[in-house]
Amino acid sequence: MKLFALHKFLLISGLVAILWGIHINNGLTIDRTIPIRHTITISMMKFTPENLVIKKGDTVVWVNKDIVDHDATDEKNKAWASGPLKKGESWSKVITKDEQYYCSIHVVMKGTIKVNK
Numbered sequence: 355m356k357l358f359a360l361h362k363f364l365l366i367s368g369l370v371a372i373l374w375g376i377h378i379n380n381g382l383t384i385d386r387t388i389p390i391r392h393t394i395t396i397s398m399m400k401f402t403p404e405n406l407v408i409k410k411g412d413t414v415v416w417v418n419k420d421i422v423d424h425d426a427t428d429e430k431n432k433a434w435a436s437g438p439l440k441k442g443e444s445w446s447k448v449i450t451k452d453e454q455y456y457c458s459i460h461v462v463m464k465g466t467i468k469v470n471k
């Protein structure tokens with residue numbers, strides 16, 4: 355009876371270990387292929403997070419939670435810009451390369467997006 359219980363315990367703990375291992379493996383998978391959305395909150399005159407790391411092709415959404423207008427504008431080449439976002443408004447962009455952006459209304463507000471390879 356005791357031996358049977360031991361076998362059962364070993365079998366179950368073995369299964370748990372296998373399932374746990376798969377779970378951990380999935381958790382650490384680096385090659386994510388499905389793009390996801392990241393949110394950058396604009397509040398208190400700041401982009402949060404200020405420095406965001408994403409995967410190539412992910413979508414970044416800027417949400418203005420301040421009472422004043424803000425925008426998100428490509429800092430180096432002005433290649434893209436959200437245009438003014440009022441309180442509660444948002445704008446999104448698919449990001450494929452490292453970006454540095456700022457708020458053209460309040461030029462001290464800056465942020466970066468890094469594409470992780």
Ligand SMILES: [Cu+2]
Nearest residue numbers: 424457459460
């Ligand atoms: Cu601003």
